[in-house]
Amino acid sequence: MKGARSLPPVARAIVGGDRRALARAITAIENGDPGAGPVLKALFSRARQVPIVGVAGPLGVGKSSLLNLLVGHLRGLGRTVAVIAVDPSSPFSGGSVLGDRIRFEGRADDPGVFFRSMASRGAAGGVAAATLEAARVLAAAGFDIILVETVGSGQVDVAIREIATTRVVVLVPHLGDEVQTLKAGLFEIADVFCVNKTDLPGADSAQRDLADLVAMFPAGSGWVPRIVGTSTTVPRGIAELWEAIQAHESFLDSSGTRRAGERHRLATEIVGLVRDRVGRELTHQLERDADLRRLLDRVVAREIDPRTAAERLRPTVRRQS
DSSP states (O other): OHHHHTSOHHHHHHHTTOHHHHHHHHHHHHTTOTTHHHHHHHHGGGOOOOOEEEEEOBTTSOHHHHHHHHHHHHHHTTOOEEEEEEEOBOTTTOOBOOHHHHHHGGGTTOTTEEEEEEEOTTOTTSSOTTHHHHHHHHHHTTOSEEEEEOOOBGGGTTGGGGTOSEEEEEEOGGGOOHHHHHTTTHHHHOSEEEEOOTTSTTHHHHHHHHHHHHHHSOOTTSOOOEEEEOBTTTTBSHHHHHHHHHHHHHHHHHHTHHHHHHHHHHHHHHHHHHHHHHHHHHHHHHHHOHHHHHHHHHHHTTSSOHHHHHHHHHHHHHHHO
């Protein structure tokens, strides 16, 4: 392919199916390696618009086991799948616990599955800062579906809305009051509710409670969140879960909201990149630039407040950007 030959070598290898090059590129993205920039730029136009399915929910609801079965179902349909599992970071090394890798190791020899654990590295909202760019590289690598499992931080596990095209919120019957579980954010991001572990008592009641909640708070987009019951102990409901995800993906196309969602996500990404870049540069300059150091000294001495200092830095921000 003529277009492929014009790509940088690493990007060309990724498009050509080189899994080692793909893994190394994602590592470079995670580490903030400047060398990842040219690869990301080159692959942006090649990243197909594929379903990016975010799976969120409190710890212990069985997200990883559920994803493992979902991957198996998708492979049975002949679809290639990439999985990004965001794990909690070690407070000492900053690394990921990698517990999800144990659950997926049985698929290590399947060329149609790519699994990657990513450390959250303290990122708020249940996902790693590099997840969106990693998902884009995976789309450019040709995977049909990308699954993203969030870190499982419960009520703050909502940043996945800036990455995924369809968000699945997983709950289990024995959590107790589902209203309390959902009230601080998870309800608002759900396109599909999955009540997992339906082999446990109270599953029917949990699904009814969710149905009542959905009826009470209709979504402005016109989509009514689906409610699906699943079990990984006695495998069931996986096909129905995928059907619900597909239904939402179809709705995005038929309603015209896919483009609006993509526009919003890209705008958020651009602002975030600018914020990070300017923040790093200002942090560096505050200790090296004499004028900025004096400004910081005045804040430390309580002569001016941080907001006033920030307002005086705005011309500096404009020059840097």
